[in-house]
Amino acid sequence: MTDEISTLSTKAPPARKKLFAMLAAVVIIVSGITLTSVGVANANAEETARLCTVATKAGADATKSAKASLAVADAALEAVTVLELPEGAGTSTAYAARPGVEAVKAVKAVEASDGVEAVAGVDAVEARADGAGHIAEATTARAALVKIKIPTATCTDRDQAAAITSKAADTKAAAVTLDASVTALRGDFAAFQTDETARIAAEIEAARVAAEAEAARVAAEAAESARVAANAEADRVAANARPRASNGGSSSGGGSSSGGGSYSAPAPAPAPSGGGGSSSGGDGSQPGGGGIGLGGNGGVCWTSNGMGGTMPC
Numbered sequence: 001m002t003d004e005i006s007t008l009s010t011k012a013p014p015a016r017k018k019l020f021a022m023l024a025a026v027v028i029i030v031s032g033i034t035l036t037s038v039g040v041a042n043a044n045a046e047e048t049a050r051l052c053t054v055a056t057k058a059g060a061d062a063t064k065s066a067k068a069s070l071a072v073a074d075a076a077l078e079a080v081t082v083l084e085l086p087e088g089a090g091t092s093t094a095y096a097a098r099p100g101v102e103a104v105k106a107v108k109a110v111e112a113s114d115g116v117e118a119v120a121g122v123d124a125v126e127a128r129a130d131g132a133g134h135i136a137e138a139t140t141a142r143a144a145l146v147k148i149k150i151p152t153a154t155c156t157d158r159d160q161a162a163a164i165t166s167k168a169a170d171t172k173a174a175a176v177t178l179d180a181s182v183t184a185l186r187g188d189f190a191a192f193q194t195d196e197t198a199r200i201a202a203e204i205e206a207a208r209v210a211a212e213a214e215a216a217r218v219a220a221e222a223a224e225s226a227r228v229a230a231n232a233e234a235d236r237v238a239a240n241a242r243p244r245a246s247n248g249g250s251s252s253g254g255g256s257s258s259g260g261g262s263y264s265a266p267a268p269a270p271a272p273s274g275g276g277g278s279s280s281g282g283d284g285s286q287p288g289g290g291g292i293g294l295g296g297n298g299g300v301c302w303t304s305n306g307m308g309g310t311m312p313c
Contacts, residue, residue: 052155055164059150062168062175066145069175073142073182080135080189085197090204092196095189098131131192134185141178148174 080095102125109121129137150167151160 048156048158048161051158051161052164055161055168056155058168059152059164062171063150065175066148066171069178069182070142070145073138073178076182076186076189077135077138077142080131080185085193085200089197090200092193092200095131095192096135098188098192100130100133101125101128103127128188129184131188134181134188138178138181138185141174141181145171145174145178 083091083094085092104122104125106124107119107122110116110119112118148167148171150171151164153160155161155164
């Protein structure tokens, strides 16, 4: 009996040690699991924070890029409404009314040959959208960019980080599309202004040439009118001078001008009928006073010489 008790008391300590060892192992395992869980959680939290940091930066960069693209687009859309050309070249037509151009393929020139006429070559022409089309494209791209909203709330989990990253990528893509349409718009508008400047300069030159031609025509007409008037005046003066020249040496009766009539010499006086040389009046004078008598002049007949004097008949 005493030996059995001694045996039991002797075996009891190893059982308790085993139990303690098992408990210790359990504690160690649990502690390991706990520590692992804590490590995983900490790692996840760190990764989430990193993703949020990356997403937030991407969102900020995309927002900044979008604002810059929108500012350039707004300036371009405003600029194409201006009609005044650079450097005071004049006023253009509306850019929105600029027509487009269809593509044209190049055609090689054909030389003339027997029975075939020469054909001029044609250069290729690229298609070009009209002004209204460029404006509409830029306006549509601008609206698409403005429509995208990047989350601005504080990023606290991976889902938020993913949402921010996605919207940032969409914003960047939309900004690239807008930049491309605005670049095309600005380039076409610059070409339009160049064309309009050349057109207006050509119109001004044509108007100048036409004005010079009109001035030359008016001057020529004025010169011709002056020449005709001068000739008419010369003819009038000459016509007035001819009657005075023809009437200057003519006289009638007592030697006065007759107003354009010719002078008629009086008929010779009749020969005296009796001696003594006296006329029928007995005093040697011409009867009637119109002719030149023969009395007292030795019987010579006298008549007018046509110049206001007398001459023998």
